Amino acid sequence: MDKEKIIKKIKARARNNRIPCKKVLQIAAEENITPKAIGKILNENSIKIVTCQLGCFQ
Template identity: 45%
Template sequence: MDNATVKNAVNSVALEKEGAISLSCSDAFQIAKKYGLNLKDISRYCNQNNIKIVKCQLGCF
């Protein structure tokens, strides 16, 4: 997957609060659906860029 597409999609909805950047789990799913992205690519990008996934729909985070 094109990393620029993932970057632009995540950064368009990620939130910054007190210096920490986060992305809700539901936003990750919406991004994947809207842009036809793989959730693993979104997760990998977030991990590489210290973006924390919050409000996990599965109760993992």
């Protein structure tokens, strides 16, 4: 897992340090990582998930 690449993708798709759940799950699939792993990256970078579809990131 290239953490810096993932962070760049997240920041490119986020607005005001917020990113929709759907986009997070797309990035996780693209990078072949679990929702839990990407959730940890989001927490470390103070980026919040909005409009969560499945309750995966509550």
